[in-house]
Amino acid sequence: MNAKELIEQAIALPVEERALVVDSLLRSLNSPRSEIDAQWAKEAERRLAELRSGKVQAVPGEGVFERVRERFKR
Known part of the structure; x- marks a missing residue:
C-alpha cells in the first residue's frame, strides 16, 4: 500500500477514527x-x-484577531 492509498482509506473512516x-x-x-x-x-x-x-471573561476570537490586524497594519 502506498501513501496515496493509505490517505484515501483514512479519509473514508468515520470522523472519530480519523481524529485518532x-x-x-x-x-x-x-x-x-x-x-x-x-x-x-x-x-x-x-x-x-x-x-x-467569572474571574475572567472570554474574549471572542474575531475581536482578538481584529486587534492584532489593526496593531500590525502598515
Missing part, C-alpha cells in the same frame, strides 16, 4: 513529554476554572 489517526501521526512526529503535558493540563484546568467562576 491524526493524533497518532502527530504524536509520532512530536513525541509527548509528560512533564510538559502535565504542566499544560494544569494550566488549562486553572484557566477553565477562572472562566467558570
